[in-house]
Amino acid sequence: MSGAVHAPQGHRVWRFGADIDTDVLAPGAYMKLGIEGIAPHCLESVRPEFAGSVQRGDVIVAGPNFGIGSSREQAAAALVHLGVAAVIAPSYNGLYFRNAFNVGLLLLTCPQADLLQENERIMLEQQASSIVSALSGRLACEPVPDFLMAMVQAGGLFNQLKQRLAMQSAADPADPPATQPTTPSAR
Amino acid sequence: MTFTPPPPSTLAQKLIARAAGRDHVSPGEIVNCRVDLAMFHDSSGPRRLKPMLDELKAPIWDTSRVVLVMDHYVPERDDESRRIVKIARDWAREQALPHVYDGQGICHVVVPQGGHIRPGMFCVGGDSHSPTGGAFGAYMFGIGSTEMLGVVVTGEIWLRVPQTIQMVWQGQLAAGVCAKDMMLHMTGRFGMNGGQYQAIEFAGDTVQGLSMQERMTLSNMSAELGSQVGLIAPDATTRDWLRATGTEVGDTEQWCTDAGATLTRYDFDASALAPQVAAPHSPANAGDVKRWAGLPVDVAYIGACTGAKLDDLRAAASVLRGHRAAPGVKLIVAPASQHDQRLAEQEGVMKVLRDAGAEIGATACGACAGYGDALGGASTVISTTARNFKGRMGSAEAQVYLASPYTVAASAISGRISDPRVLTRALTTAGASA
Numbered sequence: 001m002s003g004a005v006h007a008p009q010g011h012r013v014w015r016f017g018a019d020i021d022t023d024v025l026a027p028g029a030y031m032k033l034g035i036e037g038i039a040p041h042c043l044e045s046v047r048p049e050f051a052g053s054v055q056r057g058d059v060i061v062a063g064p065n066f067g068i069g070s071s072r073e074q075a076a077a078a079l080v081h082l083g084v085a086a087v088i089a090p091s092y093n094g095l096y097f098r099n100a101f102n103v104g105l106l107l108l109t110c111p112q113a114d115l116l117q118e119n120e121r122i123m124l125e126q127q128a129s130s131i132v133s134a135l136s137g138r139l140a141c142e143p144v145p146d147f148l149m150a151m152v153q154a155g156g157l158f159n160q161l162k163q164r165l166a167m168q169s170a171a172d173p174a175d176p177p178a179t180q181p182t183t184p185s186a187r
Numbered sequence: 188m189t190f191t192p193p194p195p196s197t198l199a200q201k202l203i204a205r206a207a208g209r210d211h212v213s214p215g216e217i218v219n220c221r222v223d224l225a226m227f228h229d230s231s232g233p234r235r236l237k238p239m240l241d242e243l244k245a246p247i248w249d250t251s252r253v254v255l256v257m258d259h260y261v262p263e264r265d266d267e268s269r270r271i272v273k274i275a276r277d278w279a280r281e282q283a284l285p286h287v288y289d290g291q292g293i294c295h296v297v298v299p300q301g302g303h304i305r306p307g308m309f310c311v312g313g314d315s316h317s318p319t320g321g322a323f324g325a326y327m328f329g330i331g332s333t334e335m336l337g338v339v340v341t342g343e344i345w346l347r348v349p350q351t352i353q354m355v356w357q358g359q360l361a362a363g364v365c366a367k368d369m370m371l372h373m374t375g376r377f378g379m380n381g382g383q384y385q386a387i388e389f390a391g392d393t394v395q396g397l398s399m400q401e402r403m404t405l406s407n408m409s410a411e412l413g414s415q416v417g418l419i420a421p422d423a424t425t426r427d428w429l430r431a432t433g434t435e436v437g438d439t440e441q442w443c444t445d446a447g448a449t450l451t452r453y454d455f456d457a458s459a460l461a462p463q464v465a466a467p468h469s470p471a472n473a474g475d476v477k478r479w480a481g482l483p484v485d486v487a488y489i490g491a492c493t494g495a496k497l498d499d500l501r502a503a504a505s506v507l508r509g510h511r512a513a514p515g516v517k518l519i520v521a522p523a524s525q526h527d528q529r530l531a532e533q534e535g536v537m538k539v540l541r542d543a544g545a546e547i548g549a550t551a552c553g554a555c556a557g558y559g560d561a562l563g564g565a566s567t568v569i570s571t572t573a574r575n576f577k578g579r580m581g582s583a584e585a586q587v588y589l590a591s592p593y594t595v596a597a598s599a600i601s602g603r604i605s606d607p608r609v610l611t612r613a614l615t616t617a618g619a620s621a
Contacts (some may be wrong), residue, residue, distance in 0.1 A: 004456075019379065019469065023576045028557035030269035031230065032260075062493060065380040068413060069576060071231060071315040073331030093413055094384025096240075099331035145217065155601055157333050159237055161340060165243055 008056025018063030055084030292524025375473030382414025494571020513602030521548030
C-alpha cells in the first residue's frame with residue numbers, strides 16, 4: 001500500500017485543524033498494540049467517526065504543524081493502514097515528515113491547504129506537485145524530493161531495503177547481506 | 188593556486204560535515220551521514236526492529252554503536268508490557284548487545300551517564316526527546332522505528348543540512364527560576380513548530396553558567412520547539428561532567444560556531460525571566476506563573492527525563508525542605524535514573540521529598556507518556572514533564588500544567604499553582620542551600 005493510491009473519482013477530503021499531535025494520531029494507551037489495534041483509535045479524540053468511516057484513497061487536509069510530538073511512527077502508519085492516500089497541510093513536524101515517507105505516507109506541503117473543503121473530491125497532479133480542486137482551482141505544493149517520492153511509491157523504506165538487499169545478494173550470492181546507504185545520495 | 192579557507196560554519200554544520208566526510212556543508216544540501224551511535228528503547232526498539240531485521244535477514248551493522256534502554260514499559264504492569272519487555276531482553280541476548288540498560292532509568296539520562304554521548308559525535312535515537320544529546324555538543328536527533336531499521340542495517344542516514352537558530356541568553360536567572368522556565372518561555376514565544384526542524388543552538392553566558400543537567404533540559408525540550416536538534420557548544424562543564432562518568436574527552440574547542448557564520452539570532456534577558464507555566468493542552472500555551480497562580484491542583488508530578496534528574500530533584504527539595512504537600516494533593520516523584528536517585532539519597536534530597544509526603548515512583552518514563560503508571564480521571568496536574576497534550580498522561584479529562592521543579596514543589600505545598608520565588612527568596616535570605 002502506498003501514497004500513490006489510484007483514485008479515478010478523486011480523493012475525498014477530511015478536514016482537521018492545526019497542531020494535530022501524535023497522541024491524537026496514535027494514543028499512548030493503545031501503543032502496546034500492533035497497528036491494527038492502534039488504527040481504529042486514530043484521531044478519535046477530535047473526530048470519533050474518522051477511523052470507522054474513512055475510505056481507501058481519502059485524504060486528510062489539516063492546518064499547520066501536523067504531527068507534532070512523539071517519534072512514534074504509528075502516528076503515520078495508522079493513516080496508511082486506514083488507506084489514507086495523502087496528508088495535505090501548510091507545515092509538518094520534521095520528525096513526523098521523515099516518519100511518514102519511511103512508512104509510505106505521502107505528505108504534501110501546501111500553503112493554501114485551507115482553501116480545500118470538507119468532503120470535496122480533489123485530484124493530485126504530476127507527481128503530486130499540485131492539487132486540483134473543482135472549488136478552488138489548482139493549488140501548488142512544495143516539490144517532494146525524488147528519493148522521497150520513490151520511497152512512497154515503494155511503500156516505504158522497509159520495502160526499499162528489502163529490494164536493495166535482494167539485488168545485492170543476487171549480484172553476489174557469496175557476500176553476506178551487505179550494508180548500503182538507505183537513500184540515494186542527492187549530493 | 189591560493190588556499191581558500193572554508194567559509195565560517197555553525198556548530199551544526201561542523202558536526203554534520205564530519206559525519207558526512209566533508210570539509211564543509213551548506214544549509215539545504217541533502218547529505219548521507221555515518222552514525223556514531225544509535226539509541227533506542229523497549230517501545231521503539233526491539234519489538235519493531237526484530238521482526239523487520241528477521242525478514243530482511245540482515246545483521247546489525249555494528250553492535251558496539253547500539254545502546255538499548257528499557258524504560259517505557261518497565262516496571263511491567265500487565266501482560267502486554269511483559270511481552271514487549273521480554274522481546275527486548277531476548278533480542279539483546281540473541282544479538283549479544285554490549286550496551287543494555289534495563290530498568291536503570293530513562294534513556295536520555297542513562298545513556299549520557301554511561302558516557303556514550305561525547306562532543307563531536309553524530310547520534311540518532313528512537314525517541315523524540317533524543318535532542319537531549321545536543322547538550323554534550325553531539326548532533327543527536329530522534330527518528331522512528333523504520334528509519335532506525337535503516338540505520339541499524341546500513342549505519343547511515345540522510346539529512347537536509349539545517350539552518351541554525353541561535354538562542355542567546357544573557358544575565359543571571361533569579362533564585363527559583365531555571366532551564367525549564369527558559370524553555371517554556373521559548374515554546375510560548377515561538378510555538379511548537381517554531382524550530383521548523385532546523386538546528387537550534389543555545390548560547391550566551393546564562394547557558395554557559397548552567398549545570399550539565401540543566402543544559403540537558405534545554406536540549407531535551409528542543410523537541411517541543413520542533414527543531415531537529417538543540418545544540419550547546421561543549422566546554423569545561425561538559426568535560427568535567429563526562430570525566431565524572433569515567434569518560435575522558437580531549438580538546439573540544441573546534442566544536443563551536445565560528446564568528447561570522449550565517450544564522451538567525453534571538454536574544455533573551457535571563458534576569459527578567461519569571462517562572463513559567465504552560466497550560467493545557469500545549470507546551471506553547473505558556474506564560475508567567477502569575478497568569479495561573481491560585482489555580483487548585485490535585486497532583487504534583489516530578490518526573491521524566493525533562494524534570495526528574497538529580498538537579499531537578501535538588502531544586503524541588505530546596506523548596507519542599509521543612510514543608511509538606513497540602514492535604515488532598517498527591518505529590519509523586521519518579522527520579523529519572525537510579526544513579527540520580529542514589530546520589531539524591533546520599534545528599535538527603537530523597538529524605539526531604541519523602542518527608543514532604545512524596546510517593547516515590549519507579550525510575551522510568553512512568554506517567555509522562557501515559558505508558559506506565561498513567562494518571563487517571565479528571566484531575567488537575569502540575570508536572571515537570573515536557574508535554575501536556577490532551578490525554579498524554581493517560582486521561583483525556585486531565586488538565587496538565589507544565590512547570591519547573593521549583594514551581595511544581597511550591598504548588599504542592601500550597602495546593603495551588605504558586606510562584607516559587609516567594610519560598611526560594613526566603614531560603615536565600617536564611618542562607619540555606621539546596
